[in-house]
Amino acid sequence: MREADGERAVGQYPDATPEEALxxxxxxxxxxxxxxTLLExxxxxxxxxxxxxxxxxxxxVAVANANAVGNLAALAERLGALGGAVTELTEQQSIETKAASAAAVAERAEIVTEAERLAAEDPAKTQWKQTSAALDALFAKWQAHQHDAPRIPxxxxxxxxxxxxxxxxxIEQNRKAFFAELDSAHKDVRTKKQHLIVQAEALAPQGADGVSAYRKLLDEWKQAGRSGKKQDDAMWAKFKAAGDVLYSVKSEVEAQDNEEFSANLVLKLELLTEAETLLxxxxxxxxxxxxxxxxxxxxxxxKVPRDEVKxxxxxxxxxxxxxxxxxxxxxxRNNPETKARTEGFAGQLNDAIAKLEDELATAQKSQNARAIKNANEALEARKAWLKAMGQ
Incomplete structure (x- = not known):
């Protein structure tokens, strides 16, 4: 193989033609x-x-020591150019890596901020089912971000x-504390309502007379609060059953009374017919x-039936x-003071009427139309007052 500084042996290929060896x-x-080329x-x-x-x-290294025939110098030159490109590539990738890392930090910080917002909520006002689901979703998002997003410092x-x-x-501590307090409150409510049930059931022997006491217990029941839907529904069924016993007896008594009092109603209706003639x-x-x-x-x-009383x-x-x-x-009309005032005022009206009649006669003689009109109007007004007083 010819090179810039001479020839270099690249190997032997026995038992072959020169063409096959080359x-x-x-x-x-x-x-x-x-x-x-692939590396480029x-x-x-x-x-x-x-x-x-x-x-x-x-x-x-491989090109420098290659047992091959070809333009190895060109390959070495291309590899040298790649070496310079690696420096630029390193700088570019460093910038991109830093940007991707900063973006990943910001994304993960958003997850943290949302979790801290949930943690800052008032435990008494928190919807725990929704908050727990939101926290689980944030944790899953955190794990996915760790796996898929660029690495951060x-x-x-x-x-x-x-x-x-x-x-x-x-969040977990607040949730546990909230439900512990809620369980305690529910326990107190259940205790109160169980006691009210016992009192309500004890009223059964009183029959209709126990209704008033039962209504007072019902007021206490409403003020006791809730103790969980399932338990509360079961206790309410027992409390209501105790009341139904009393109201059933009361309904029977009222039905008997209404039957007994129906005759009284007939008599009173007859009296009313007589009384209403006085209207x-x-x-x-x-x-x-x-x-x-x-x-x-x-x-x-x-007495008459209850529904007819009013x-x-x-x-x-x-x-x-x-x-x-x-x-x-x-x-x-006959009050002495009122009568005296009325008679005095009536006398004044009569005097005024007599005077106006004289004025009217004078006006008629002189045929003064305006004076006649005024005298007639004044006379009518005073006669109307006198009539209203029954005079």
Whole structure:
């Protein structure tokens, strides 16, 4: 093989023709050329600079000592050029690596920030099912980021993990404390409600008379709070069953009373028919006497069915109001002070009317149309006042 400083033996190929021997050593060159070409392509494609540099070093030695026939000097020159490209590639990849690392740090910091936000929530207002699911999702995201994202500096990675772990620990501690307190509160509520159930069931012998006491227990039940849906529903079923016993007896008693009081209702309706004739009367004395008799009979008759109490009582109150108004109106008309004022005012009106009649006669004689109109209007007004006073 001819080189710049002379010839160099590249090997022997016995038992072959010169052409066959030369072809063999040319193939060795072709193999080296292919390796250099492949390395150039890897460098252009952004292969790791350290890997490219290692391959350049190995191929440089291989070309220098190659037992091959071909332009080995050109291969050496190309490998030298690759060595310079490795330096540029190293700088570029260093910049890219730093940028990717910074982006990875920012992404992981976002995971930490979200975990710390969850940890800062008020435990009493936290929706723990959603928060626990969110925390699990953040942890899964953290693990995926560690596996798939570019590596970040160990110090920063450790600091971020410490923050994430601290937030996770805080959330777990708050959750455990919340549910421990909730369990304690539920236990107190269950104790109160069990005691109320015992009291409600003890009212059964009282029958309808126990309804009032049961209603008081029901108020306490509502104020006791909740103790968990499943347990609370079961306790409510027992408490309600105790009340149903009382209300069932009460309904039976009321049904019996209503049957017994139905006859009373018929009598009171007859009295109402008589009483309502007073709604149009003007004789206060007769109305008052009649109403007094009706009221006495009303009281003697007694109770009526519960649902009918208010309707018939309202009808009787209406009649009583009319009779009472007759007395009030009579008193207003015959009150000495009021009467004196009315008579005095009536006298003044009569005097004014007489005077206006004289003025009207004078105006008519003089045929003064305006004076006639004014006198007539004044006369009508005063006569209307006098009529309103019943004079």
């Amino acid at each position: 072809a063999y050593f040319e193939r060795k060159y072709v193999e080296l050329n292919g390796q250099v 392509q890897r460098a252009k494609g952004g292969a790791p600079a350290a890997d490219v540099a290692k391959s350049v070093a190995n191929l440089t 160990k110090g920063e990675a450790n600091d971020l993990w410490k923050r994430f772990r601290a937030a996770r620990t805080t 149009t009367t003007t004789d206060r004395n007769a109305a008052r006497d009649t109403l007094t008799v009706i009221q006495r009979k009303w009281d003697v008759i007694g 309707p018939i009582e309202d009808r009787l109150r209406k009649v009583e109001a009319v009779v009472r108004k007759l007395d009030d109106d009579h008193w207003k």
